[in-house]
Amino acid sequence: SSDKKSFTRVWCDGCYDMVHFGHANSLRQAKEMGDYLIVGVHTDEEIRKHKGPPVFNEEERYRMVRAIKWVDEVVEGAPYVTTKDTLEKYNCAFCVHGDDITMTADGKDTYQEVKDAKLYRECQRTAGISTTDLVGRMLLLTRDHLNRSESEEAITSGKGESSPWTGASQFLQTSRKIMQFADTKGPKAGDRIVYVAGAFDLFHIGHLDFLEAAAKEGDYLIVGLHPDSVVNKYKGSNSPIMNLNERVLNTLAYRVVSEVVIGAPYAVSAELMDSFKVDVVVHGITPIFEDYDGADPYAEPKRRGKFKLIDSGNPLTTEDIITRILKNRLDF
Ligand code: CTP
Numbered sequence: 001s002s003d004k005k006s007f008t009r010v011w012c013d014g015c016y017d018m019v020h021f022g023h024a025n026s027l028r029q030a031k032e033m034g035d036y037l038i039v040g041v042h043t044d045e046e047i048r049k050h051k052g053p054p055v056f057n058e059e060e061r062y063r064m065v066r067a068i069k070w071v072d073e074v075v076e077g078a079p080y081v082t083t084k085d086t087l088e089k090y091n092c093a094f095c096v097h098g099d100d101i102t103m104t105a106d107g108k109d110t111y112q113e114v115k116d117a118k119l120y121r122e123c124q125r126t127a128g129i130s131t132t133d134l135v136g137r138m139l140l141l142t143r144d145h146l147n148r149s150e151s152e153e154a155i156t157s158g159k160g161e162s163s164p165w166t167g168a169s170q171f172l173q174t175s176r177k178i179m180q181f182a183d184t185k186g187p188k189a190g191d192r193i194v195y196v197a198g199a200f201d202l203f204h205i206g207h208l209d210f211l212e213a214a215a216k217e218g219d220y221l222i223v224g225l226h227p228d229s230v231v232n233k234y235k236g237s238n239s240p241i242m243n244l245n246e247r248v249l250n251t252l253a254y255r256v257v258s259e260v261v262i263g264a265p266y267a268v269s270a271e272l273m274d275s276f277k278v279d280v281v282v283h284g285i286t287p288i289f290e291d292y293d294g295a296d297p298y299a300e301p302k303r304r305g306k307f308k309l310i311d312s313g314n315p316l317t318t319e320d321i322i323t324r325i326l327k328n329r330l331d332f
Protein backbone atom coordinates (compact mmCIF):
# COMPACT_ATOMS: atom_id res chain seq x y z
CA SER A 1 0.00 0.00 0.00
CA SER A 2 0.99 3.68 -0.23
CA ASP A 3 0.91 3.77 3.56
CA LYS A 4 4.15 1.78 4.03
CA LYS A 5 5.64 4.16 6.61
CA SER A 6 2.89 3.66 9.14
CA PHE A 7 2.60 -0.09 8.64
CA THR A 8 3.53 -1.62 11.98
CA ARG A 9 4.59 -5.22 12.44
CA VAL A 10 4.12 -6.47 16.01
CA TRP A 11 5.87 -9.41 17.70
CA CYS A 12 4.50 -11.73 20.39
CA ASP A 13 6.04 -14.94 21.63
CA GLY A 14 5.29 -17.69 24.09
CA CYS A 15 4.63 -21.37 24.68
CA TYR A 16 0.92 -21.29 23.82
CA ASP A 17 0.45 -24.70 25.37
CA MET A 18 -3.25 -25.55 25.93
CA VAL A 19 -4.28 -22.35 24.18
CA HIS A 20 -7.15 -20.58 25.91
CA PHE A 21 -8.97 -17.26 25.52
CA GLY A 22 -6.43 -15.55 27.80
CA HIS A 23 -3.74 -16.19 25.17
CA ALA A 24 -6.12 -15.17 22.41
CA ASN A 25 -7.01 -11.96 24.23
CA SER A 26 -3.33 -11.01 24.48
CA LEU A 27 -2.92 -11.59 20.74
CA ARG A 28 -6.03 -9.51 20.08
CA GLN A 29 -4.61 -6.61 22.08
CA ALA A 30 -1.22 -6.93 20.38
CA LYS A 31 -2.82 -6.85 16.93
CA GLU A 32 -4.64 -3.65 17.92
CA MET A 33 -1.28 -1.98 18.60
CA GLY A 34 -0.21 -2.40 14.97
CA ASP A 35 -1.17 -3.76 11.56
CA TYR A 36 0.44 -7.16 11.25
CA LEU A 37 0.94 -9.67 14.04
CA ILE A 38 3.79 -12.19 14.06
CA VAL A 39 3.78 -14.80 16.82
CA GLY A 40 6.90 -16.72 17.75
CA VAL A 41 6.16 -20.11 19.28
CA HIS A 42 8.84 -22.02 21.22
CA THR A 43 9.89 -25.59 20.48
CA ASP A 44 9.16 -28.48 22.87
CA GLU A 45 12.86 -28.69 23.69
CA GLU A 46 13.09 -25.00 24.70
CA ILE A 47 9.99 -25.26 26.88
CA ARG A 48 11.22 -28.45 28.53
CA LYS A 49 14.48 -26.70 29.37
CA HIS A 50 12.87 -23.61 30.93
CA LYS A 51 9.62 -24.70 32.51
CA GLY A 52 8.94 -28.40 32.04
CA PRO A 53 7.35 -30.46 29.26
CA PRO A 54 4.43 -28.98 27.31
CA VAL A 55 1.16 -30.91 27.01
CA PHE A 56 0.81 -30.21 23.30
CA ASN A 57 3.70 -30.78 20.92
CA GLU A 58 5.14 -28.02 18.78
CA GLU A 59 3.31 -29.01 15.60
CA GLU A 60 0.00 -28.86 17.48
CA ARG A 61 0.88 -25.56 19.13
CA TYR A 62 1.97 -23.94 15.84
CA ARG A 63 -1.28 -24.98 14.22
CA MET A 64 -3.51 -23.73 17.06
CA VAL A 65 -1.84 -20.31 17.15
CA ARG A 66 -1.93 -19.96 13.37
CA ALA A 67 -5.72 -20.49 13.43
CA ILE A 68 -6.39 -17.63 15.88
CA LYS A 69 -8.09 -14.81 14.01
CA TRP A 70 -5.70 -12.01 14.98
CA VAL A 71 -2.54 -13.89 13.99
CA ASP A 72 -1.04 -13.07 10.60
CA GLU A 73 2.05 -15.23 10.80
CA VAL A 74 3.67 -17.82 13.06
CA VAL A 75 7.42 -18.17 13.49
CA GLU A 76 8.14 -21.76 14.45
CA GLY A 77 10.81 -22.43 17.05
CA ALA A 78 11.24 -18.84 18.23
CA PRO A 79 13.92 -18.46 20.94
CA TYR A 80 12.73 -18.49 24.57
CA VAL A 81 14.50 -15.20 25.31
CA THR A 82 13.28 -12.30 23.18
CA THR A 83 16.12 -10.25 21.69
CA LYS A 84 16.55 -7.08 19.62
CA ASP A 85 18.01 -9.33 16.91
CA THR A 86 14.81 -11.36 16.67
CA LEU A 87 12.64 -8.25 16.38
CA GLU A 88 14.99 -6.89 13.73
CA LYS A 89 15.07 -10.17 11.82
CA TYR A 90 11.28 -10.13 11.48
CA ASN A 91 11.14 -6.36 11.01
CA CYS A 92 8.92 -5.84 14.05
CA ALA A 93 8.59 -2.42 15.70
CA PHE A 94 8.16 -3.85 19.20
CA CYS A 95 7.03 -6.91 21.11
CA VAL A 96 3.96 -7.28 23.29
CA HIS A 97 3.55 -9.43 26.38
CA GLY A 98 1.06 -9.62 29.25
CA ASP A 99 1.74 -7.83 32.52
CA ASP A 100 3.26 -10.88 34.21
CA ILE A 101 6.96 -11.69 34.36
CA THR A 102 8.37 -14.64 32.42
CA MET A 103 11.64 -16.12 33.68
CA THR A 104 14.29 -18.32 32.16
CA ALA A 105 15.44 -21.47 33.96
CA ASP A 106 18.12 -19.39 35.71
CA GLY A 107 15.67 -16.73 36.89
CA LYS A 108 16.20 -13.94 34.35
CA ASP A 109 13.35 -11.89 32.86
CA THR A 110 13.07 -13.17 29.28
CA TYR A 111 12.13 -9.66 28.11
CA GLN A 112 14.95 -7.72 29.86
CA GLU A 113 16.87 -6.93 26.66
CA VAL A 114 13.84 -5.62 24.75
CA LYS A 115 12.62 -3.74 27.83
CA ASP A 116 15.99 -1.96 28.12
CA ALA A 117 15.86 -1.15 24.41
CA LYS A 118 12.33 0.28 24.78
CA LEU A 119 11.01 -2.28 22.33
CA TYR A 120 8.57 -3.76 24.81
CA ARG A 121 4.88 -3.01 25.29
CA GLU A 122 2.50 -4.51 27.76
CA CYS A 123 -1.02 -5.76 27.28
CA GLN A 124 -3.45 -6.61 30.02
CA ARG A 125 -3.38 -10.22 31.16
CA THR A 126 -6.84 -11.74 31.24
CA ALA A 127 -7.87 -12.32 34.83
CA GLY A 128 -9.37 -15.63 35.88
CA ILE A 129 -7.78 -17.94 33.35
CA SER A 130 -4.44 -19.71 33.16
CA THR A 131 -3.08 -23.11 32.26
CA THR A 132 -2.33 -23.75 35.93
CA ASP A 133 -5.93 -22.97 36.81
CA LEU A 134 -7.23 -25.29 34.08
CA VAL A 135 -5.05 -28.11 35.34
CA GLY A 136 -6.47 -27.53 38.82
CA ARG A 137 -9.99 -27.84 37.42
CA MET A 138 -9.06 -31.10 35.69
CA LEU A 139 -7.92 -32.51 38.99
CA LEU A 140 -11.33 -31.63 40.41
CA LEU A 141 -12.96 -33.36 37.46
CA THR A 142 -11.42 -36.68 38.35
CA ARG A 143 -12.96 -36.59 41.80
CA ASP A 144 -16.37 -38.09 42.47
CA HIS A 145 -19.26 -36.50 40.72
CA LEU A 146 -20.79 -33.63 42.65
CA ASN A 147 -24.24 -34.55 43.72
CA ARG A 148 -27.11 -32.66 42.21
CA SER A 149 -28.20 -30.77 45.34
CA GLU A 150 -24.63 -29.65 45.93
CA SER A 151 -24.41 -28.21 42.42
CA GLU A 152 -27.78 -26.54 42.62
CA GLU A 153 -26.71 -24.96 45.85
CA ALA A 154 -23.67 -23.60 44.05
CA ILE A 155 -25.95 -21.92 41.50
CA THR A 156 -28.33 -20.38 43.96
CA SER A 157 -25.64 -19.24 46.35
CA GLY A 158 -24.40 -17.11 43.47
CA LYS A 159 -20.79 -18.23 43.20
CA GLY A 160 -20.22 -15.79 40.35
CA GLU A 161 -19.26 -17.31 37.05
CA SER A 162 -18.14 -20.64 38.47
CA SER A 163 -19.23 -23.68 36.60
CA PRO A 164 -21.70 -25.37 38.93
CA TRP A 165 -20.04 -28.63 37.88
CA THR A 166 -16.33 -28.11 38.27
CA GLY A 167 -17.10 -25.30 40.71
CA ALA A 168 -14.11 -23.35 39.48
CA SER A 169 -13.77 -20.19 37.46
CA GLN A 170 -12.84 -16.66 38.39
CA PHE A 171 -13.46 -15.27 34.93
CA LEU A 172 -16.01 -12.48 34.58
CA GLN A 173 -17.65 -12.33 31.18
CA THR A 174 -18.79 -8.97 29.81
CA SER A 175 -20.66 -7.90 26.69
CA ARG A 176 -17.63 -5.82 25.70
CA LYS A 177 -15.34 -8.84 25.70
CA ILE A 178 -17.77 -10.81 23.56
CA MET A 179 -17.89 -7.90 21.11
CA GLN A 180 -14.11 -7.72 20.97
CA PHE A 181 -13.93 -11.40 20.09
CA ALA A 182 -16.92 -11.55 17.77
CA ASP A 183 -17.05 -11.11 14.05
CA THR A 184 -19.20 -8.10 13.26
CA LYS A 185 -20.04 -9.24 9.74
CA GLY A 186 -23.09 -11.42 9.29
CA PRO A 187 -23.51 -13.86 6.43
CA LYS A 188 -23.56 -12.44 2.89
CA ALA A 189 -26.57 -12.99 0.63
CA GLY A 190 -26.35 -16.46 -0.85
CA ASP A 191 -23.88 -17.75 1.71
CA ARG A 192 -24.29 -21.42 2.49
CA ILE A 193 -24.78 -21.68 6.27
CA VAL A 194 -23.21 -24.57 8.17
CA TYR A 195 -24.30 -25.36 11.73
CA VAL A 196 -22.52 -27.54 14.27
CA ALA A 197 -23.26 -27.95 17.96
CA GLY A 198 -21.36 -29.33 20.90
CA ALA A 199 -19.61 -28.68 24.17
CA PHE A 200 -16.27 -27.56 22.72
CA ASP A 201 -14.89 -27.86 26.21
CA LEU A 202 -11.17 -27.02 26.52
CA PHE A 203 -11.14 -26.08 22.85
CA HIS A 204 -8.42 -28.23 21.30
CA ILE A 205 -6.85 -29.23 18.00
CA GLY A 206 -9.47 -32.00 17.49
CA HIS A 207 -12.17 -29.31 17.60
CA LEU A 208 -10.16 -27.12 15.25
CA ASP A 209 -9.68 -29.91 12.70
CA PHE A 210 -13.38 -30.69 12.88
CA LEU A 211 -14.49 -27.07 12.49
CA GLU A 212 -12.15 -26.50 9.57
CA ALA A 213 -13.57 -29.57 7.85
CA ALA A 214 -17.15 -28.47 8.66
CA ALA A 215 -16.50 -24.96 7.33
CA LYS A 216 -15.61 -26.48 3.95
CA GLU A 217 -19.26 -27.56 3.66
CA GLY A 218 -20.30 -23.95 3.19
CA ASP A 219 -19.40 -20.27 3.53
CA TYR A 220 -20.50 -19.30 7.03
CA LEU A 221 -19.97 -21.48 10.10
CA ILE A 222 -22.23 -21.16 13.13
CA VAL A 223 -21.19 -23.04 16.26
CA GLY A 224 -23.87 -23.84 18.85
CA LEU A 225 -22.52 -24.19 22.38
CA HIS A 226 -24.67 -26.17 24.78
CA PRO A 227 -25.34 -24.82 28.29
CA ASP A 228 -23.23 -26.21 31.14
CA SER A 229 -26.12 -28.24 32.55
CA VAL A 230 -26.72 -29.93 29.19
CA VAL A 231 -23.04 -30.74 28.73
CA ASN A 232 -22.98 -32.19 32.22
CA LYS A 233 -25.93 -34.39 31.44
CA TYR A 234 -24.36 -36.05 28.43
CA LYS A 235 -20.67 -35.94 29.36
CA GLY A 236 -21.17 -36.77 33.03
CA SER A 237 -18.50 -36.48 35.70
CA ASN A 238 -17.88 -32.85 36.61
CA SER A 239 -17.95 -31.67 32.99
CA PRO A 240 -17.67 -29.10 31.58
CA ILE A 241 -14.28 -27.85 32.72
CA MET A 242 -14.87 -24.46 31.17
CA ASN A 243 -18.21 -22.77 31.65
CA LEU A 244 -20.36 -21.49 28.80
CA ASN A 245 -18.99 -17.95 28.95
CA GLU A 246 -15.44 -19.24 28.70
CA ARG A 247 -16.29 -21.68 25.92
CA VAL A 248 -17.86 -18.81 23.96
CA LEU A 249 -14.61 -16.83 23.90
CA ASN A 250 -12.46 -19.91 23.34
CA THR A 251 -14.48 -20.74 20.24
CA LEU A 252 -14.80 -17.19 18.90
CA ALA A 253 -11.03 -16.78 18.92
CA TYR A 254 -10.70 -18.96 15.81
CA ARG A 255 -10.88 -17.52 12.31
CA VAL A 256 -12.92 -20.45 11.01
CA VAL A 257 -15.85 -19.61 13.31
CA SER A 258 -18.27 -16.99 11.98
CA GLU A 259 -20.83 -16.98 14.76
CA VAL A 260 -21.63 -18.67 18.04
CA VAL A 261 -25.04 -19.54 19.52
CA ILE A 262 -24.66 -19.02 23.26
CA GLY A 263 -26.49 -21.87 25.02
CA ALA A 264 -27.77 -23.79 22.01
CA PRO A 265 -30.54 -26.36 22.53
CA TYR A 266 -29.32 -29.96 22.56
CA ALA A 267 -31.64 -30.98 19.74
CA VAL A 268 -31.29 -29.03 16.51
CA SER A 269 -34.82 -27.65 16.26
CA ALA A 270 -36.85 -26.45 13.28
CA GLU A 271 -36.88 -22.97 14.84
CA LEU A 272 -33.12 -22.90 15.03
CA MET A 273 -32.69 -24.09 11.44
CA ASP A 274 -35.20 -21.55 10.16
CA SER A 275 -34.00 -18.55 12.11
CA PHE A 276 -30.38 -19.06 11.09
CA LYS A 277 -31.28 -20.28 7.57
CA VAL A 278 -29.13 -23.35 8.10
CA ASP A 279 -28.24 -25.24 4.91
CA VAL A 280 -26.39 -28.12 6.48
CA VAL A 281 -25.88 -29.50 9.99
CA VAL A 282 -22.63 -31.34 10.56
CA HIS A 283 -21.43 -33.73 13.26
CA GLY A 284 -18.00 -35.31 13.70
CA ILE A 285 -16.81 -38.80 14.50
CA THR A 286 -17.73 -38.80 18.18
CA PRO A 287 -20.84 -40.70 19.34
CA ILE A 288 -24.17 -38.88 19.25
CA PHE A 289 -25.87 -39.12 22.63
CA GLU A 290 -29.63 -39.28 22.52
CA ASP A 291 -31.75 -36.48 23.98
CA TYR A 292 -33.37 -36.82 27.45
CA ASP A 293 -36.53 -38.27 25.83
CA GLY A 294 -34.55 -40.78 23.80
CA ALA A 295 -34.90 -38.72 20.62
CA ASP A 296 -32.16 -38.22 18.04
CA PRO A 297 -30.94 -34.61 18.46
CA TYR A 298 -30.41 -34.47 14.69
CA ALA A 299 -33.88 -35.78 13.73
CA GLU A 300 -34.99 -32.44 12.24
CA PRO A 301 -32.00 -31.80 9.94
CA LYS A 302 -32.10 -35.49 8.91
CA ARG A 303 -35.80 -35.16 8.03
CA ARG A 304 -34.88 -32.18 5.82
CA GLY A 305 -32.00 -34.07 4.18
CA LYS A 306 -29.61 -31.49 5.66
CA PHE A 307 -27.41 -33.60 7.91
CA LYS A 308 -23.87 -34.71 7.28
CA LEU A 309 -21.34 -36.74 9.27
CA ILE A 310 -17.72 -35.86 8.65
CA ASP A 311 -14.47 -37.37 9.75
CA SER A 312 -11.83 -34.74 10.38
CA GLY A 313 -9.23 -37.47 10.78
CA ASN A 314 -8.42 -36.30 14.30
CA PRO A 315 -9.67 -38.58 17.12
CA LEU A 316 -8.56 -36.32 20.00
CA THR A 317 -11.14 -35.72 22.76
CA THR A 318 -11.27 -33.54 25.85
CA GLU A 319 -10.84 -36.73 27.91
CA ASP A 320 -7.59 -37.54 26.04
CA ILE A 321 -6.28 -34.12 26.94
CA ILE A 322 -7.09 -34.62 30.58
CA THR A 323 -5.22 -37.94 30.44
CA ARG A 324 -2.23 -36.24 28.80
CA ILE A 325 -2.18 -33.54 31.43
CA LEU A 326 -2.35 -35.92 34.35
CA LYS A 327 0.47 -37.95 32.79
CA ASN A 328 2.46 -34.80 32.10
CA ARG A 329 2.10 -33.75 35.77
CA LEU A 330 3.58 -37.09 36.86
CA ASP A 331 6.57 -36.46 34.60
CA PHE A 332 7.61 -33.31 36.46
N1 CTP B 1 -1.57 -14.35 28.73
C1 CTP B 1 -2.56 -13.43 29.06
N2 CTP B 1 -3.59 -13.78 29.90
C2 CTP B 1 -3.62 -15.01 30.46
C3 CTP B 1 -2.64 -15.98 30.13
C4 CTP B 1 -1.63 -15.61 29.26
O1 CTP B 1 -2.54 -12.30 28.58
N3 CTP B 1 -4.62 -15.30 31.29
C5 CTP B 1 -0.48 -13.94 27.82
C6 CTP B 1 0.90 -13.88 28.46
O2 CTP B 1 1.06 -12.70 29.21
C7 CTP B 1 1.77 -13.90 27.23
C8 CTP B 1 1.01 -14.75 26.23
O3 CTP B 1 -0.33 -14.89 26.78
O4 CTP B 1 1.90 -12.59 26.69
C9 CTP B 1 1.61 -16.09 25.95
O5 CTP B 1 2.11 -16.62 27.14
P1 CTP B 1 2.56 -18.12 27.36
O6 CTP B 1 4.02 -18.15 27.60
O7 CTP B 1 2.07 -19.02 26.33
O8 CTP B 1 1.67 -18.50 28.60
P2 CTP B 1 1.65 -18.16 30.14
O9 CTP B 1 1.88 -16.73 30.46
O10 CTP B 1 2.48 -19.20 30.81
O11 CTP B 1 0.08 -18.46 30.38
P3 CTP B 1 -0.56 -19.70 31.09
O12 CTP B 1 -0.13 -19.60 32.52
O13 CTP B 1 -2.02 -19.60 30.95
O14 CTP B 1 0.00 -20.90 30.38
Ligand code: C5P
Nearest residue numbers: 198199200206210283284285286315316
Ligand atom coordinates in the same frame (compact mmCIF):
# COMPACT_ATOMS: atom_id res chain seq x y z
O1 C5P C 1 -17.34 -33.34 22.12
P1 C5P C 1 -17.86 -32.02 21.63
O2 C5P C 1 -19.32 -31.79 21.96
O3 C5P C 1 -17.02 -30.87 22.05
O4 C5P C 1 -17.77 -32.11 20.04
C1 C5P C 1 -18.22 -31.06 19.21
C2 C5P C 1 -18.16 -31.53 17.75
O5 C5P C 1 -16.80 -31.75 17.37
C3 C5P C 1 -18.90 -32.86 17.49
O6 C5P C 1 -19.54 -32.78 16.21
C4 C5P C 1 -17.77 -33.86 17.47
O7 C5P C 1 -18.08 -35.03 16.75
C5 C5P C 1 -16.65 -33.06 16.82
N1 C5P C 1 -15.31 -33.57 17.08
C6 C5P C 1 -14.60 -34.19 16.06
N2 C5P C 1 -13.34 -34.66 16.27
C7 C5P C 1 -12.77 -34.55 17.49
C8 C5P C 1 -13.47 -33.94 18.55
C9 C5P C 1 -14.74 -33.46 18.32
O8 C5P C 1 -15.09 -34.32 14.95
N3 C5P C 1 -11.55 -35.04 17.66
